[in-house]
Amino acid sequence: MKKLEYLLPDEAATIAIGDNLAKVLHWQNEQQQAQQSLVVFLNGDLGAGKTTLTRGFVRGMGHKGNVKSPTYTLVEPYELTPWQVYHFDLYRLSDPEELEYMGIRDYFADNCCCFIEWPEKGAGLLANADIIINMVYQNEQRVIDLQACSKRGEDVLQQLALTYG
Ligand code: ADP
Numbered sequence: 001m002k003k004l005e006y007l008l009p010d011e012a013a014t015i016a017i018g019d020n021l022a023k024v025l026h027w028q029n030e031q032q033q034a035q036q037s038l039v040v041f042l043n044g045d046l047g048a049g050k051t052t053l054t055r056g057f058v059r060g061m062g063h064k065g066n067v068k069s070p071t072y073t074l075v076e077p078y079e080l081t082p083w084q085v086y087h088f089d090l091y092r093l094s095d096p097e098e099l100e101y102m103g104i105r106d107y108f109a110d111n112c113c114c115f116i117e118w119p120e121k122g123a124g125l126l127a128n129a130d131i132i133i134n135m136v137y138q139n140e141q142r143v144i145d146l147q148a149c150s151k152r153g154e155d156v157l158q159q160l161a162l163t164y165g
């Protein structure tokens with residue numbers, strides 16, 4: 001299970017992918033099957049749906065309030081026991097050194113799930129991705145592909161694939 005690809009006909013389908021990723025993590029946690037950290041890179045043009053997917057994930061992990069885009073703050077933290085979820089948007093990162101000042105390494109600890117928009121802006125300073133997601137426009141709809149880059153990523157995608165049959 002290296003790569004999955006789906007057509008996302010509408011916003012609800014994009015949210016559902018994020019929600020289903022959260023369900024996989026909850027399921028693995030119940031099975032006490034896996035280490036819990038996860039690093040996801042999100043690639044795609046402005047408006048492709050990266051934030052929408054992350055919103056589905058953060059809500060699925062148990063967050064009840066708003067999920068706002070961290071465009072200006074670079075990162076938005078969510079404490080969702082037993083996880084710490086971090087949503088990064090590096091679009092406005094002008095100098096990768098800013099990530100050093102933020103103490104970027106501390107964000108990739110155990111039990112941390114990091115979803116990172118515009119990861120190429122932080123090249124060299126981020127942890128390796130477990131899953132790389134690409135989202136592209138197909139007229140009004142979107143196509144998503146999810147690629148596993150580690151054993152951890154493969155385990156998650158394998159479980160995710162079961163949801164989609
Ligand atoms: P990004 O973070 O990639 O810049 P956003 O998630 O902020 O993109 O915005 C995506 C926009 O596209 C939102 O207006 C959302 O309602 C819409 N959208 C998300 N997924 C889909 C989809 N599968 N089909 C059509 N529109 C979508």
Ligand code: MG
Pocket residue numbers: 050051052069089117
């Ligand atoms: Mg965004």
